[in-house]
Amino acid sequence: MSSAQYVVIGAGLAGAATAWQLATRGHEVTILERSTPANDAGSSHGSARIFRYAYPDAFYTGLVQQAKVGWDELTRLGGRELITPTGSVDYGTLREPEALARVLQTAGIEHELLTADAARERWPQITFDTPVLWHPGAGVIDAETAVTTMVELALAAGARLYTDWPVARVTETATGYRVHNDTGEAVDAENVIVSAGGWLPSLLGELPLPSAFRAQIPEITVMQEQAYHFPYADPDTAGHWPTFIHKMDGMQVYGLPGGRDAAFRGQKIAEYNGGKRLASAADQDGIMGAANRERVVDYVARYLPGLDPTPYAETTCLFTNTPTEDFIIDRVDNITLLSPCSGHGAKFAPVIGQLAADLATGVGSVPPQFQARP
Missing domain, CATH: 3.50.50.60 (FAD/NAD(P)-binding domain)
Incomplete structure (x- = not known):
């Protein structure tokens, strides 16, 4: 022993x-x-998790700043790139980009508030329905x-x-x-x-x-989340996609470049906490729910014109949550x-x-x- x-x-x-x-x-x-x-x-x-500073709670934004010091040390010690810079956009009626911008301003984090029209000019592959917060320090973590x-x-x-x-x-x-x-x-x-x-x-x-x-x-609740990879309508835009969080009434969606997980061909899109609840991880079955797939496909068709709304890959993962x-x-x-x-x-x-x-x-x-x- x-x-x-x-x-x-x-x-x-x-x-x-x-x-x-x-x-x-x-x-x-x-x-x-x-x-x-x-x-x-x-x-x-997998290779695709969002790194971002934008939180409505200044506590978490400050904690990200502390974490970034650790990521830099880990990158130096391991000799591997762990965060690919992409920048991030936050928008939607319930995402409150103006409030997020105030938190980033107080923390001294580079950011920009854009109108929906200005954001569409910069990222025509995305349909924005509210003002947009952009912060270039965000990226994708290779978990x-x-x-x-x-x-x-x-x-x-x-x-x-x-x-x-x-x-x-x-x-x-x-x-x-x-x-x-x-x-x-x-x-x-x-x-x-x-x-x-x-x-x-x-x-x-x-x-x-x-x-x-x-x-x-x-x-403690365990959710079997569902994520989908949608191909770029124009492969030349592959390096020009930010990560995003879009929060509106009834639905919150996030997206990021899919990276190695899906052969670098498209964006990883998912509805936040949109999967099914499990008693524990031991109960996961990897089965994708048809209703969630339909909701996410409809979302892509409506809000992400830069993607082909037919997923070419899909996967499940676990979110383990506390009430807060x-x-x-x-x-x-x-x-x-x-x-x-x-x-x-x-x-x-x-x-x-x-x-x-x-x-x-x-x-x-x-x-x-x-x-x-x-």
Whole structure:
């Protein structure tokens, strides 16, 4: 039976970032991954996640600024481009681009407010229905490469990685905890960081958490999201698409260049939280719902004239949400809960890893927004 000072459960973006931070600080770390890092069944796979600064809450915009420092360090250490710059546009009656612009102005982030007509002149491939916020510092994160890079850096600093090691339960011991899998193997740990994403709801009952702490954990919902890749009507426009968020009454849609996931042929388009609700990640079936497909195809035909409204590829992924869409980063005894990230956590991975490592080692605290306890 092996043992470690810190065991990290889950090698997605948040878990990999935490393991990287802990290992490079000189701690003994073991990573337990139910499959392989950044696998397709989790929330951190693929090459296309949005990096953006535009949030209605200045707290999150400031947190993105902190995360960007970590992304730059990770890019330097790993020698791989992790964020492709594209810029981003935000618009729609419920997106409130003017309010977003005020947040960016206060944070000192370059941006521009455009009329719908001016935006259409700049991006004729998109139909805008309100004023538009443009900020050029946005881009697309290669999530899979980011996870691979952070895991490699953690291993180089002495961490161990066990793959195909699905955690079944955690029990208390005289010196800490014992993490078990379904085949009878176990790893002893002084501290456990649970970064299980969509598997957290089914794992919570198998963790030795105090009842008072458990009772205050917010409701966690797992959504099987559906994303579609639509081909560029004119392939010459491939390098001229920003990421976007369009929020209107009854529907919020986001889009970004699909990248390596779909052979660089088109845009990845999805309805935010438009999939079906699951009890946990174990219940995902990868089946695309016809009603959602029809809604997104109709949206593309109406609002994205630069795309052929017939998807050439489609996929599912997991969003694991809290009611407020804040993250959970909290610790009780020597167990740190590190998930879910509510469908927008990818861009924060480096700073999430820093916060979780600070909390798990007792050298720092986390913002109150992330505490399970009010």
